[in-house]
Amino acid sequence: MRTIHQKIISLSVVIWIIILLVWLLMIYSNQKTIEAYNEILQRYMLIEQISESSQSSIHALNQYLINSAGGSRNQYLILSRQLKNTQKKLLGLRNQNNYIALMNYDNMINNQLESMQLAASFSQNKNSVKASYHFDEAASTSNYIAETTLSLIRGELTTYGDFYREIIQQSNNLRVLSLWTLVVTSIIISLLFYKFSKDITRPILTLTVAAREIARGNFERSIDIRTNDEFNFLASTLNTMRRNLKNLIAEMQIKAQMERDLQEHKLLLKESELKSLQSQINPHFLFNTLNTLSKKAYLEGAMETSELIISVSDLLRYNLKSLEVPTTLRNEMQGLEDYLAIQKARFEERAHYSIEIDQQSLPFKVPSLTLQPFVENAFIHAIEPFEEGGEIAIRVRSEPEGVVIEIEDNGPGIPHDTVQLILAGQRPAAYKGHSTGIGINNVIRRLRLFYGTHDIIEVESGMESVHNRGTRIILRLPNIDNQGGVQSG
DSSP states (O other), rough: OHHHHHHHHHHHHHHHHHHHHHHHHHHHHHHHHHHHHHHHHHHHHHHHHHHHHHHHHHHHHHHHHOOHHHHHHHHHHHHHHHHHHHHHHHHOOOOOTHHHHHHHHHHHHHHHHHHHHHHHHHHHTOOOHHHHHHHHHHHHHHHHHHHHHHHHHHHHHHHHHHHHHHHHHHHHHHHHHHHHHHHHHHHHHHHHHHHHHHHHHHHHEEEEEEEEHHHTOOOOOOOOOOOOHHHHHHHHHHOOOOOOOHHHHHHHHHHHHHHHHHHHHHHHHHHHHHHHHHEEEHHHHHHHHHHHHHHHHHOOOOHHHHHHHHHHHHHHHHTTSSSSSSSSHHHHHHHHHHHHHHHHHHHHGGEEEEEEEOOGTOOEOOOOSHHHHHHHHHHHITTEEEEETTEEEEEEETTTTTEEEEEESSSSOOOOHHHHHHHTOOTTOOOOOSSSSBBEEEEEHHHHHTOOOOOOOOEEEOOTSSSOOOOOEEEEEBBBBBTTTTTTO
């Protein structure tokens, strides 16, 4: 991971390298100009020195020929060697512009040196004629060298003029180059600083927005910072904190919901128990039941009356049991059959009912008093108001997902608004039983709490159709108990 400190150091190093390269380029260009100027100056001075050495050596040779004393000869030899050394230096200053001229110049120096050596040699041999001849040759060559020197100097001056104009042009070019270098360098440094500032400010802005969202309670937005510095660590830490806060709040909401559901469940149970107790003294239900018993006792024998009284007793006993303890479909169906027997005795031929039950579903656990309120409403709204009575069908079947219970009647049906209230778990004013006093909205809410799902009930009603009548209540009870365990079958 590259830290912000390392990035700042890297940016400083890059800027320093750019400035160093520009400085080296300027130094190199200036050094090349100085070297070219020095080369011209050295050539100019060397040519002047050769011309002076040529004249001096001729003068020393003349003194030597006139007076062959030792001092004159030594002076001649020194100036002669000086001319040779200067000649060697001249060859190192050749270029493509002066190559031919310097080669001719070099040949003339060789001729002068050779003629001077012959003149000195013949002078030692006392041959003054040949010595004089070769001295004249050397002097004549020295004159040519002097003329050629002037020509070379004029050429060097011309070359220097061209060089001076070239220097002026290079100076102008260097000024333009410096300007462009400054512009390009400034752009590069600006881009580097812009990128560096964006690398710093963008993550800060992202972290600021994320912190503001978290402060507002929005924990869904993930923090995406793809850097290799401290901001990446901060984003990762903030993401972890965001997820932890989200999970903690979710857990708190679940616990709060569970507590609310538990309180609601307890309130429903208490309400159901109170209504169940109240139903035991419901005057209407007791009056009708006792009236039915009196008629049966009068018209029939004691055995049937006894069975009816037993059914009433069993039903009252089942209704008085605690609603907090779940029961099985077997017990629920037994209580329902007692209720149907009483209602059959009451309505006689006006009431017809049928029961179809899958034996495999009998051990299935359900809340107490689940089916009776729906059957009560069928009697109240589909049989009791009509002289011809009605029919009720109860069907229970097992499926892989659980148990399906259908309660169907051929009554007038339920209004659409009332169906919506039932599905919403609200209390329709006219839909509650006589015997239990428990509204079907209470049953639906208990079922939803017991099984932990909302999709428990469906209502199909033909009230809005001319040809279709009746109502069918469908209860889909999942194969999971209220503790989340799988029901045993």
